[in-house]
Amino acid sequence: SIAVMQALEDAMKKADADPSVKAVTICGENGKFSAGADIRGFSSPSTQSVSLSALVSLIESSQKPVVAAIEGIALGGGLEVALGCHYRVAHVKARMGLPEVTLGLIPGAEGTQRLPRLIGVPAALDMITTGKHISATEALKLGLVDEVVEENTVEAAISLANKV
Numbered sequence: 250s251i252a253v254m255q256a257l258e259d260a261m262k263k264a265d266a267d268p269s270v271k272a273v274t275i276c277g278e279n280g281k282f283s284a285g286a287d288i289r290g291f292s293s294p295s296t297q298s299v300s301l302s303a304l305v306s307l308i309e310s311s312q313k314p315v316v317a318a319i320e321g322i323a324l325g326g327g328l329e330v331a332l333g334c335h336y337r338v339a340h341v342k343a344r345m346g347l348p349e350v351t352l353g354l355i356p357g358a359e360g361t362q363r364l365p366r367l368i369g370v371p372a373a374l375d376m377i378t379t380g381k382h383i384s385a386t387e388a389l390k391l392g393l394v395d396e397v398v399e400e401n402t403v404e405a406a407i408s409l410a411n412k413v
Contacts, residue, residue, distance in 0.1 A: 251298075251299075254299050254300075254301060254304050255298060255299055257275070257304060257308075257330075258299045258303075258304050258307060261273065261304075261307050261308055261311060261315075262307070264311075264313065265311055265312065265313060270313060271313065271314075271410075271411070272313050272314040272315070272316065272410035272411060272413065273311065273313055273314070273315045273316070273410065274315075274316045274317075274318055274403065274406045274407050274410050275308070275315060275316070275317050275318065275330065275331075275334060276317075276318035276320070276402070276403050276406065277320060277321065277327075279321075280320050280321045281320060281321035281322055282317065282318070282319040282320055282321060282322060282323040282327055282331065282343070283322070283323055283324070283326065283327025283328075283330060283331075284322055284324050284325070284327055285324045285325025285326040285327045285328070285329075285348075285349075286301060286325060286326040300358075301326050301329065301330075301357070301358040302357065302358040302359055304330070304333075304358075305329050305330055305332065305333035305358045305359060305363075306333065306359070307333075308330065308333035308334055309333040309334075309335075309363075311335075314335050314336065314410050314413045315333075315334045315335050315336075315410075316334060316335065316336040316337070316338060316406040316407075316409050316410040316413075317330070317331040317334040317336070317337045317338070317406065318338055318402045318403045318405070318406035318407075319331055319337060319338065319339040319340065319343045319345065319385070319394065319402065320339075320340045320343055320402045320403075321340070321342075321343060321344075322343065322344050322345070322382075323339075323343065323344075323345045324344075324345070324346050324347070324348055324382070325346075325347060325348060325349055325356065326356075326357075326358055328345050328346065328347055328360060328364075329347075329356060329358035329359065329360040329363070330358075331345070332359075332360055332363040332364060332367065333363070335413075336395045336406075336409055336410070336413065337388075337393065337394040337395055337396075338394065338395060338396045338397075338398060338402055338405045338406040338409055339385035339388060339389070339394040339396070339397050339398075339402070340385060340397070340398060340399070340400075340402040341385050341386065341397050341398065341399050342385070343384075343385040343388075343402075344382040344383065344384060344385075345382060345383055345385075345388050345393065345394075346376060346380060346381055346382035346383060347360050347364070347376055347377055347380065348380040348382070349380065350377065350378060350379070350380040351380040355377075356377065360377070361373075361377055364376065364377065364393075367392060367393060368391040368392050368393050369391075369392075372391050385397045395409065396409060
């Protein structure tokens with residue numbers, strides 16, 4: 250939602266400006282990273298102050314390490330937010346994908362550029378053109394995530410953030 254994107258943008262800017270912050274971990278709540286954008290907003294005029302693409306670029310350009318703690322699902326724009334992070338830790342039961350194509354849409358927050366850079370063109374094309382979701386284990390094999398954990402995903406992401 251616009252409110253979530255605005256809050257994330259504000260938090261990233263605040264973290265980047267605060268010299269006491271050494272790293273950032275981004276997580277969802279209630280065991281879900283993000284199911285992506287609310288498609289009902291696609292048909293309304295764009296008056297929002299932050300675009301998803303600009304938000305993902307802001308995350309990616311942070312001078313501080315940013316780690317995504319992926320639990321549940323990271324789909325569509327949610328996966329694109331995770332792709333903007335410098336590192337990704339996923340719960341073993343997490344699922345990731347870019348399902349927009351099943352609605353006749355192409356991922357719009359530069360996931361079509363970031364995903365191939367991360368996992369290679371063949372695997373990325375398969376995910377982008379089919380909309381299939383992949384497991385955390387498969388994501389680890391492809392290089393989409395840096396670590397898979399069985400519990401305490403946020404703690405593992407914080408630990409990784411502190412290491413880097």
